[in-house]
Amino acid sequence: MFDKPFSQACENNKQPIFEVLTRVLTNSQRLLEIGSGTGQHAAFFAPQLPYLQWHTSDMPDKHLGIKAWLKGVRADNLHQPLSLTIDAKHSHSLPLANFDAVYSANTTHIMQPAEAQRMMQLVAESLPTGGVFCQYGPFNIDGQYTSASNKAFDQHLKAQNCGGIRDIEELVQWASPLTLIEKIVMPANNFLLVWKK
Ligand SMILES: C[S@@+](CC[C@H](N)C(=O)[O-])C[C@H]1O[C@@H](n2cnc3c(N)ncnc32)[C@H](O)[C@@H]1O
Numbered sequence: 001m002f003d004k005p006f007s008q009a010c011e012n013n014k015q016p017i018f019e020v021l022t023r024v025l026t027n028s029q030r031l032l033e034i035g036s037g038t039g040q041h042a043a044f045f046a047p048q049l050p051y052l053q054w055h056t057s058d059m060p061d062k063h064l065g066i067k068a069w070l071k072g073v074r075a076d077n078l079h080q081p082l083s084l085t086i087d088a089k090h091s092h093s094l095p096l097a098n099f100d101a102v103y104s105a106n107t108t109h110i111m112q113p114a115e116a117q118r119m120m121q122l123v124a125e126s127l128p129t130g131g132v133f134c135q136y137g138p139f140n141i142d143g144q145y146t147s148a149s150n151k152a153f154d155q156h157l158k159a160q161n162c163g164g165i166r167d168i169e170e171l172v173q174w175a176s177p178l179t180l181i182e183k184i185v186m187p188a189n190n191f192l193l194v195w196k197k
Pocket of ligand 1: 087
């Protein structure tokens with residue numbers, strides 16, 4: 001039997017993140033989630049945002065877990081995972097048309113810097129004017145860690161060949177023409193960045 005993957009961090013952060021999403025996504029209709037991971041966020045958010053079509057996505061090895069989480073949820077607006085690997089070496093587009101919102105949590109520090117840059121560019125070029133991008137995770141400010149635990153986390157990430165914690169200013173450069181309209185301090189030394197095109 002396949003065991004559903006579980007992230008304790010998702011259990012801890014889903015309610016604070018939801019409180020922001022329910023405020024900033026009121027006018028959105030079709031959302032692409034990049035790097036859905038276990039699928040726990042989508043399974044929690046989508047039933048509470050029934051006006052919003054929530055499309056999960058991730059690299060194929062995550063799909064079984066996402067599908068297992070989605071199976072337990074009754075929500076017509078929650079959609080099966082799309083295959084998406086952000087690839088900085090080959091040109092590709094996002095696997096969904098006509099979306100007006102994007103959500104991505106804890107992805108830029110896992111991706112290589114060039115992949116994180118490509119994700120920001122793809123989101124920026126694919127969203128329509130007025131589109132919203134909600135991005136959650138640990139970020140640095142002006143080249144500085146926001147806590148000692150984030151510094152230790154970054155060292156751990158790099159030891160595992162992940163790209164590491166990105167600086168918000170770097171994301172601002174990469175995300176042009178998106179504008180960073182909110183930088184919300186979240187529990188556990190994280191931020192929720194709200195971008196608008
Ligand atoms: C730390 S997990 C976060 C999962 C979930 N969003 C959460 O907050 O728990 C990072 C996710 O990013 C995905 N990811 C990493 N590199 C990626 C890439 N190049 N393209 C697309 N997804 C990627 C991984 O498969 C993984 O699901």
